Amino acid sequence: MADETIGIVGAGIVGLATAREIALRRPGTRVVVLDKEQDVAVHQTGHNSGVVHAGIYYPPGSLKARLCTRGMGLLREYCADRALPYDECGKLVVAVTGDELPRMEALYAKALENRVPGLRRLTAGEIGEIEPHAAGKAALHSPRTAITDYTWIAREFAKDIADSGGEVRLGFEVTGVTRVPNGVEVRSGADTVRVDRLILCAGLQSDAVARLAEDGAEPRIIPFRGEYMTVRPAKTHMVRGLIYPVPDPRYPFLGVHFTRRVSGDVEVGPNAVLAYAREGYRRTRVSPRDLAGIVSWPGTWHMARQHWRTGLKEMYGSLSKSAYMKAARLYVPEIGAADVVRAGAGVRAQALDRDGTLVDDFRIHRVGRVTSVRNAPSPAATSSMAIAEHLVDAVFGEPIGP
DSSP, rough: OOTOOEEEEEEHHHHHHHHHHHHHSTTEEEEEOOOOOSSSOOGGGGSSOOOOOOSSSSOOOSHHHHHHHHHHHHHHHHHHHTTEEEEEEOOEEOOOTHHHHHHHHHHHHHHTTOOOTOOEEEEEEHHHOOOOOOSEEEEEEEOOEEEEEEHHHHHHHHHHHHHOOOEEEOOOOOOEEEEEETTTEEEEETTEEESEEEEEEOGHHHHHHHHTTTTTTSSEEEEEEEEEEOOGGGGGGSSSSEEEEOTTTTOOOOOOOEEETTSSSSEEOOOEEEEEEEOOOOTTOOOOOHHHHTTTTTHHHHHHHHHHHHHHHHHHHOOHHHHHHHHHTTSSSTTGGGGEEEEEEEEEEEOOOSSSSSSSSOOEEEEEEEEEEEEETHHHHHHHHHHHHHHHHHHHSOOOOO
8 A cells, every 4th residue: 555654663773774665665655763762773773883794693594694694785785875884894703712613613604504705714823814913723704794883874764764755753652552443553642643554673672562562472571781891092903803702602692802893992892791771771770660570571580590600700790890801801812901991881682582592583573563573683783674674575565473
């Protein structure tokens, strides 16, 4: 229907990319993006590390693998077209112990299946050719991994939406979702917006907003704060691009790593500590409602029983700069606790199933005229334009499963 109105909850990069995709592919469709904040990209989009992932980590055939590869190409083209920063500085994934070498080889095989461009193995001696100050027994080099600024991209998406006749309505906190004949009403206090279809891209609030739309309780969003350090200017030259550890396959987190930003700064992080508020960017921020939601979810306790040692280690690193940098120094030995200062933090919306499983792949549900993105962690920013294509295909094409 050419005169449909499509509502999208969430003005992060996924919501904005989806609104833009609808406006481009379905001329005549009215698009309205609703967000409770006074600006776009306030939460996960505006607090991530700016990395454009090449698809190394994701199970072949998964949504993450398919949409990351497609999304990286679309994002590169978009940034070139709009003169937005996009620097293919490359990434090393470094094994520092012999025990990590088999995991690195498994990662290499997975990345080859995902057709990661230009990926190659490096010996210990070859690491220094890419990163002269890095150390390790072996590494994978991904030359096409890039950095950008996702907040700038999100703002450009918002301009595209406005230019196409759509609307980004800020200061609209969704308090109710009601199905009506041939449509959906979305409420914010006394204000109501009626749409023909609704797409929920609510990030940290994705489960709460989905429940308003009568979707299920599972998965629950459990917030994890990721804290960063910034390397002092005297040593930023020691990191040319991105230096990552070989990840632990038990967790969806990639471990503390070194990241060059498009500003020229170098960050270390993030860690992953349980936050006591969904928007708990400070350690002292506690939301009684959010905390109650965390402790009342059975999956939280299943997760705690499985991973409490790792949780304690992460908490210790959060409190102690020396402990935080102990692991990081394995990769760049010349950068220690005295060479970094505490910087900002982000909060990751980690979806958790009832049985304690940390949901890894993107997860999308549909209930009638409402489609909900229930899990979109990293590489969601890289994949945003491809996720948008996938959502538009799903909403206007064949039904999809959870």
